Amino acid sequence: MSNDLKLLQPYQLGAYTLKNRIVMAPLTRNRAATGNVPQPMNAEYYKQRVSAGLIITEATQISAQGLGYPNTPGIHSPEQIEGWKLITNTVHENNGHIFQQLWHVGRISHPSLQPNGALPVAPSAIAPEGNALTYSGAQPFVTPRALETQEIPAIVEDYRIAAQNSMAAGFDGIEIHSANGYLLDQFLHDGSNKRADRYGGSIENRARFLMEVVEAAISVWGSKRVGVRLSPSGKFASMHDSDPKALYSYVVKELNRFNLAYLHIVEPRVQGNTDVEDDGTGLSTQYFRSIYSGTIISAGGHNRETGEKTLLYDSADLIAYGRLYIANPDLPQRFALNAPLNPYDRSTFYGGTEKGYIDYPFLEANQSYQAA
Numbered sequence: 392m393s394n395d396l397k398l399l400q401p402y403q404l405g406a407y408t409l410k411n412r413i414v415m416a417p418l419t420r421n422r423a424a425t426g427n428v429p430q431p432m433n434a435e436y437y438k439q440r441v442s443a444g445l446i447i448t449e450a451t452q453i454s455a456q457g458l459g460y461p462n463t464p465g466i467h468s469p470e471q472i473e474g475w476k477l478i479t480n481t482v483h484e485n486n487g488h489i490f491q492q493l494w495h496v497g498r499i500s501h502p503s504l505q506p507n508g509a510l511p512v513a514p515s516a517i518a519p520e521g522n523a524l525t526y527s528g529a530q531p532f533v534t535p536r537a538l539e540t541q542e543i544p545a546i547v548e549d550y551r552i553a554a555q556n557s558m559a560a561g562f563d564g565i566e567i568h569s570a571n572g573y574l575l576d577q578f579l580h581d582g583s584n585k586r587a588d589r590y591g592g593s594i595e596n597r598a599r600f601l602m603e604v605v606e607a608a609i610s611v612w613g614s615k616r617v618g619v620r621l622s623p624s625g626k627f628a629s630m631h632d633s634d635p636k637a638l639y640s641y642v643v644k645e646l647n648r649f650n651l652a653y654l655h656i657v658e659p660r661v662q663g664n665t666d667v668e669d670d671g672t673g674l675s676t677q678y679f680r681s682i683y684s685g686t687i688i689s690a691g692g693h694n695r696e697t698g699e700k701t702l703l704y705d706s707a708d709l710i711a712y713g714r715l716y717i718a719n720p721d722l723p724q725r726f727a728l729n730a731p732l733n734p735y736d737r738s739t740f741y742g743g744t745e746k747g748y749i750d751y752p753f754l755e756a757n758q759s760y761q762a763a
């Protein structure tokens with residue numbers, strides 16, 4: 392057994408001793424029950440993956456307005472809080488740690504998913520390219536409604552209440568989803584944010600909403616139980632910016648002042664859920680390491696070797712695995728043994744039943760492998 396892998400060494404994350412440096416990445420699976428309430432099948436899925444040092448839940452909407460896809464779980468109703476307890480209880484009974492990813496999709500929604508058929512909201516009235524995924528299939532994105540300045544504090548308050556609900560549901564902390572083209576990311580980028588108020592224009596103004604949400608989250612959890620996810624090279628969901636390096640250098644330096652649990656960076660070689668060529672703009676964890684003083688999680692396209700190298704080169708402290716964790720509930724054990732990995736089935740990623748969700752096989756106890 393190559394238990395000398397750095398990936399398998401414990402890590403102190405604030406008050407929590409993680410049993411290894413392997414993180415289960417946030418993964419939307421569209422399998423919540425009626426009312427977007429987590430159900431026992433979801434608890435079984437997370438229980439199977441409790442081998443991770445840290446589990447980050449699938450993105451969870453903070454409000455009915457924050458919803459953008461069918462059957463994604465929320466954390467804004469009493470039933471949802473109760474549903475999440477199934478998951479936090481089983482993770483804790485099995486010595487795991489779990490943070491909840493808090494989400495508002497902004498313009499990546501559709502009137503058929505919004506309360507009273509309203510338009511989705513966004514920093515500016517600019518439609519993304521492509522289709523929304525609705526209960527009646529794919530439908531072209533509509534032009535969203537630009538939020539009024541005075542509406543923004545109410546959304547910050549929705550984040551604060553959601554953070555409280557996460558605590559009531561028994562989580563160990565929360566991750567603010569400011570990546571992959573959703574509401575907070577839409578505010579950061581000048582391609583989607585054309586506002587003339589204090590939430591638009593300069594980089595400082597575009598980052599203001601995120602900073603206010605971080606402050607609201609910390610007011611509930613304290614800084615060491617709050618993480619932030621960014622995708623500095625992300626072009627998913629029509630994201631673009633005239634100067635991403637200046638934007639993210641500012642945002643990351645600013646986040647230093649909060650003394651967060653961690654900063655979670657999606658590497659340039661992944662867009663959303665798909666591998667791409669690194670765009671060469673250099674917005675990787677290696678760069679952010681030089682300007683961020685706390686714990687960094689690197690995500691995107693990692694396997695056993697790249698994850699280990701990233702830790703050994705000290706570009707990050709923890710490595711998140713998405714697609715490999717979907718298909719390999721015992722991923723750390725497979726890494727320890729250098730065992731083969733189950734391939735993932737993309738057709739069962741989003742929605743459906745137990746198939747492709749809780750039926751990926753574990754290693755058989757008596758199999759032996761050549762450790763590397």
Ligand SMILES: Cc1cc2nc3c(=O)[nH]c(=O)nc-3n(C[C@H](O)[C@H](O)[C@H](O)COP(=O)(O)O)c2cc1C
Pocket residue numbers: 416417418419420448449450492568570571620657661663664665690691692693711712713714715740741
């Ligand atoms: C099925 C699926 C669902 C995803 N859902 C989320 C999500 O809810 N929140 C998020 O921040 N990223 C999400 N992602 C992105 C992953 O967290 C991760 O960044 C991406 O898959 C790249 O990592 P990987 O190469 O290890 O899969 C999702 C990816 C996949 C494949």
